[in-house]
């Protein structure tokens with residue numbers, strides 16, 4: 001539970017731009033923490049119960065920005081953020097802009113430069129947890145950019161619950177973590193649905209398959225930790241399994257998928273990297289070595 005401040009405490013007025021599931025969750029968390037909250041969304045009618053709980057709905061972005069001291073923007077992507085903020089008058093006064101929209105590190109850095117040119121205090125951020133976790137101890141938000149701005153908004157951002165971590169002065173860092181984590185998520189989801197398609201083509205019931213497939217998920221935390229140590233040390237022992245062995249395993253999957261007419265593009269791409277590693281003489285090393293071989297055009301250490 002987030003402690004309720006005494007009524008007499010003046011809390012920072014917060015504006016939330018964007019009322020998708022995440023924007024609504026953020027606005028709700030700020031309301032729960034007793035902040036005065038103003039909300040705006042491009043399409044009206046998305047505020048749910050927020051107005052009944054005290055949020056002020058405004059029609060124009062300009063009015064929304066004017067009402068807040070901390071402006072939290074959470075839209076579908078950076079193009080939407082540009083479309084929303086670009087034409088605003090240059091004078092933001094002492095307002096602070098926190099962009100929690102998912103994006104790419106280069107977009108975050110560009111947005112930070114845009115803000116800086118207007119004298120707007122800016123932090124970029126990434127939300128690592130689903131909307132229902134916001135405002136609870138499970139919430140996890142990364143922020144990056146000016147430490148001074150972070151210190152200034154720290155208390156306000158406590159409302160989102162859980163952990164709010166400042167990663168440093170480079171505004172692109174939060175997005176950098178986010179894209180790297182999304183990399184795991186995107187490829188995992190593809191791997192999972194592909195495995196279900198393959199299992200189904202072989203007549204395996206989804207639930208029976210799931211019972212064993214979850215065991216694979218359980219192996220990942222230890223593997224991720226071990227890979228980090230090996231990449232840091234630039235040393236990839238093949239004592240547990242080797243790249244050559246992985247080549248054999250992935251070939252069985254590709255052949256079986258192909259025999260059932262199941263798309264194997266992602267796997268053949270992965271096999272291409274493995275083949276390159278073997279051709280370069282790394283077949284007897286462990287799989288973490290592959291991280292250093294993914295850069296287009298050749299080999300080299302990631303450490």
Ligand SMILES: NC(=O)c1ccc[n+]([C@@H]2O[C@H](COP(=O)([O-])OP(=O)(O)OC[C@H]3O[C@@H](n4cnc5c(N)ncnc54)[C@H](OP(=O)(O)O)[C@@H]3O)[C@@H](O)[C@H]2O)c1
Pocket residue numbers: 017018019020021022023024041042043046074075076077079080081083084100101102103127128129130131132
């Ligand atoms: N939902 C989650 O659990 C979750 C978790 C982690 C991170 N995030 C990130 O949080 C951000 C928001 O996600 P979300 O789930 O709330 O919903 P979303 O579907 O990603 O975004 C919906 C919001 O974007 C607005 N929008 C779309 N195009 C726009 C444009 N051209 N101009 C202005 N506004 C535009 C929508 O306004 P309209 O209503 O007018 O279309 C709505 O407010 C995303 O970057 C997402 O990756 C979400």
